[in-house]
Amino acid sequence: MPAETKKLRVEIRPRPAREDPPWVRRLAIAATLAIVALLIVIPVVNVFSEALADGIGAYWANLTRDDDTLHAIKLTFTVLPFALVLNVLFGVAAAYAISRFEFPGRAVLTALIDLPFSVSPVVTGLMFVLIFGLQGYLGPALRDDGHALLAYPVALLLVAVLAVAYAIVRPRNRRARRGLWKLHPALVVAGGGAAVFALAVAAQRALGVWPSGKSLEVIFAVPGLILVTSFVTAPFVARELIPVMDAIGPEEELAAVSLGASGWQMFWHVTLPNVKWGLVYGVILCTARAMGEFGAAYVVSGHIAGQTDTMPLRIEKLFQEYNLPGSFAVASLLTLVALATLVVKARLGREQARRAKGTP
Amino acid sequence: MGSAITGVMSVITDILFRAAIPVLSLVAAAGCASADGGSAVELLNVSYDPTRELWRDLNERFTASYRKETGTTVRIKQSHAGSSTQARAVIDGLGADVVTLASYLDTQAISDKGLIAPGWIDRLPDRALPYFSTVVFVVRKGNPKGIADWPDLAKPGVEVITPNPKTSGNGYLSLFAAWGSVVLRGGTREDAIAYVTKLYAQVPVLDSGARGAATTFVQKELGDVHIAWENEAHLEVAQSRGELELVVPPISIRAEPHVAVVDANVDRKGTRGAAEAYLRFAYTDEAQELLAKHYYRPGNAAILKKHAATFPELRLFAITEIAKDFRDAHKQLVAEGGVFDAIYKPR
Numbered sequence: 001m002p003a004e005t006k007k008l009r010v011e012i013r014p015r016p017a018r019e020d021p022p023w024v025r026r027l028a029i030a031a032t033l034a035i036v037a038l039l040i041v042i043p044v045v046n047v048f049s050e051a052l053a054d055g056i057g058a059y060w061a062n063l064t065r066d067d068d069t070l071h072a073i074k075l076t077f078t079v080l081p082f083a084l085v086l087n088v089l090f091g092v093a094a095a096y097a098i099s100r101f102e103f104p105g106r107a108v109l110t111a112l113i114d115l116p117f118s119v120s121p122v123v124t125g126l127m128f129v130l131i132f133g134l135q136g137y138l139g140p141a142l143r144d145d146g147h148a149l150l151a152y153p154v155a156l157l158l159v160a161v162l163a164v165a166y167a168i169v170r171p172r173n174r175r176a177r178r179g180l181w182k183l184h185p186a187l188v189v190a191g192g193g194a195a196v197f198a199l200a201v202a203a204q205r206a207l208g209v210w211p212s213g214k215s216l217e218v219i220f221a222v223p224g225l226i227l228v229t230s231f232v233t234a235p236f237v238a239r240e241l242i243p244v245m246d247a248i249g250p251e252e253e254l255a256a257v258s259l260g261a262s263g264w265q266m267f268w269h270v271t272l273p274n275v276k277w278g279l280v281y282g283v284i285l286c287t288a289r290a291m292g293e294f295g296a297a298y299v300v301s302g303h304i305a306g307q308t309d310t311m312p313l314r315i316e317k318l319f320q321e322y323n324l325p326g327s328f329a330v331a332s333l334l335t336l337v338a339l340a341t342l343v344v345k346a347r348l349g350r351e352q353a354r355r356a357k358g359t360p
Numbered sequence: 361m362g363s364a365i366t367g368v369m370s371v372i373t374d375i376l377f378r379a380a381i382p383v384l385s386l387v388a389a390a391g392c393a394s395a396d397g398g399s400a401v402e403l404l405n406v407s408y409d410p411t412r413e414l415w416r417d418l419n420e421r422f423t424a425s426y427r428k429e430t431g432t433t434v435r436i437k438q439s440h441a442g443s444s445t446q447a448r449a450v451i452d453g454l455g456a457d458v459v460t461l462a463s464y465l466d467t468q469a470i471s472d473k474g475l476i477a478p479g480w481i482d483r484l485p486d487r488a489l490p491y492f493s494t495v496v497f498v499v500r501k502g503n504p505k506g507i508a509d510w511p512d513l514a515k516p517g518v519e520v521i522t523p524n525p526k527t528s529g530n531g532y533l534s535l536f537a538a539w540g541s542v543v544l545r546g547g548t549r550e551d552a553i554a555y556v557t558k559l560y561a562q563v564p565v566l567d568s569g570a571r572g573a574a575t576t577f578v579q580k581e582l583g584d585v586h587i588a589w590e591n592e593a594h595l596e597v598a599q600s601r602g603e604l605e606l607v608v609p610p611i612s613i614r615a616e617p618h619v620a621v622v623d624a625n626v627d628r629k630g631t632r633g634a635a636e637a638y639l640r641f642a643y644t645d646e647a648q649e650l651l652a653k654h655y656y657r658p659g660n661a662a663i664l665k666k667h668a669a670t671f672p673e674l675r676l677f678a679i680t681e682i683a684k685d686f687r688d689a690h691k692q693l694v695a696e697g698g699v700f701d702a703i704y705k706p707r
Contacts, residue, residue, distance in 0.1 A: 134453035135473070143453065143628070215628065220454040302454040303439045303446075304404060317440070320409060320571055322599070 072314035091237025125299025146216020155200035220302030237282030
């Protein structure tokens with residue numbers, strides 16, 4: 001067995017670069033540098049040089065004197081946290097489900113998580129228009145009585161929260177169950193969920209929480225931007241977490257449970273700390289992508305200046321107005337944020353490597 | 361390890377906290393908006409791309425005059441993108457109070473879905489046209505190819521820049537203008553087909569939009585003549601520092617950017633009064649002068665005459681002179697299987 005391992009190691013050991021003739025090394029390095037310069041460095045530098053073409057004063061004025069630009073910056077930072085929170089919740093739940101449980105539809109779910117990556121953002125935007133648009137499924141109802149419809153998602157949210165709470169605190173002792181609860185627990189859970197849902201809707205109606213006859217704007221308004229941004233960035237956190245959770249395996253979690261940890265304790269003290277770097281990476285990538293989203297946002301934004309224009313849309317609009325310095329000023333801001341996320345990612349990587357060495 | 365978790369958690373709570381601020385401010389803003397809705401009205405004007413500065417100026421004047429007249433403060437939001445994109449957005453629920461789109465086709469498409477009552481074109485003066493425009497030529501300094509009229513564009517060695525009629529409103533308007541320049545001067549349908557065949561054979565790049573065509577002509581310095589809307593042509597020449605010149609042909613098409621109140625939306629929001637006043641304001645002398653300043657031909661004949669130096673007289677033909685209406689012209693010349701498909705061969 002040891003001999004076999006050794007042999008395998010020899011086979012997969014990468015060939016050191018110094019074994020290649022010098023011209024191969026130099027050519028490879030030169031080609032890489034040239035491509036990086038051509039495709040990455042020159043355009044990025046160009047963004048900043050165009051933005052600063054009229055001097056730093058004009059650059060600052062372009063960013064701060066234009067109300068629509070300021071609003072676009074604010075809007076981007078309003079949409080971003082929603083997308084992040086939604087995707088952290090979704091990503092952790094999806095990754096945990098996929099890496100820890102066998103269930104029917106697991107392969108389908110794994111494939112579906114990647115769907116937002118493979119669907120063109122424009123198509124994403126059109127999908128939401130088809131759902132929420134006036135000619136779509138929900139549009140007419142939203143327009144006539146949109147606020148009243150909010151009772152349903154709120155009730156659904158309540159059911160979801162209760163379900164998670166139940167999963168955390170549920171009694172382990174199955175023998176305590178009686179009657180239907182013993183025979184068909186799934187039926188009881190489903191019935192209970194439906195009852196809570198119905199009660200919650202009825203209660204909201206009775207209390208008059210939502211005004212009736214008031215239309216609710218989803219697309220061509222901020223909620224639509226939040227929805228499409230969350231959709232296009234949905235895979236990032238899950239994609240980062242699934243391989244990490246797969247690699248770590250369930251052993252530590254099983255140990256925790258066997259030592260008497262509750263589900264929540266296990267998740268909070270074992271699972272989450274193990275995957276935190278994956279989570280942080282996912283959040284960073286999600287941030288960069290969410291801020292830059294253009295295609296889907298373009299379709300559902302409605303292009304209302306000072307209301308539904310995010311930073312990328314504002315850049316395009318300024319460009320269309322022949323305001324190149326203004327356009328590149330906003331572009332430079334987005335680029336800066338992107339560069340900053342990369343720096344943070346690199347630092348975290350080093351930090352992680354350091355810690356990994358410290359605690360083998 | 362424990363401190364790392366608290367670290368991550370504090371980052372997450374921090375993010376959540378930061379998220380809460382804009383959410384709360386949004387909610388607060390929504391509350392305020394509904395609270396002082398009594399004497400303030402918000403209108404959304406959904407328009408096409410190059411009219412941003414025009415409506416910005418007009419909005420300022422209208423807001424002041426409306427406040428003086430009625431004591432009501434109007435806040436006008438503007439939305440700009442390609443004309444057809446905008447029509448589609450209004451159809452899909454973009455809450456426009458008024459639409460000021462580039463072409464009859466787009467406004468009519470919204471009306472077809474029942475959002476604008478039929479007969480909208482007769483509810484405002486001059487067939488709902490506070491201003492109109494046309495397509496003209498921009499040529500290089502000194503007009504080296506001697507371009508003065510449509511036939512000059514088909515002369516050998518002349519390169520023409522115009523966007524794709526399939527994808528651009530600007531593009532099909534140029535095609536209609538070229539077509540009309542033949543058939544309205546006694547040419548037959550065959551003559552017109554021969555002419556546009558030659559014309560589009562001299563287009564080196566068929567850009568998908570007006571902006572792209574302008575970039576090709578001005579920045580990349582490709583082509584000898586750029587067919588453009590009159591207002592954009594004026595801006596292009598003004599920005600060129602003497603490198604470009606404007607040529608107005610003796611005949612061209614009358615471009616009609618109709619305006620309309622979106623009935624379904626104003627009735628729902630209770631903004632009909634302000635929306636109608638807003639569009640009617642565009643017909644006042646003050647607004648008409650402003651339109652002329654932005655190089656759009658004012659609908660008011662007296663004010664148009666005053667600016668005769670900017671807007672030389674030419675024969676402007678209506679779309680009805682070359683087809684039944686816009687839709688018919690589009691179907692015959694541009695749509696699948698139309699004239700353009702038959703004559704255009706990509707280089």
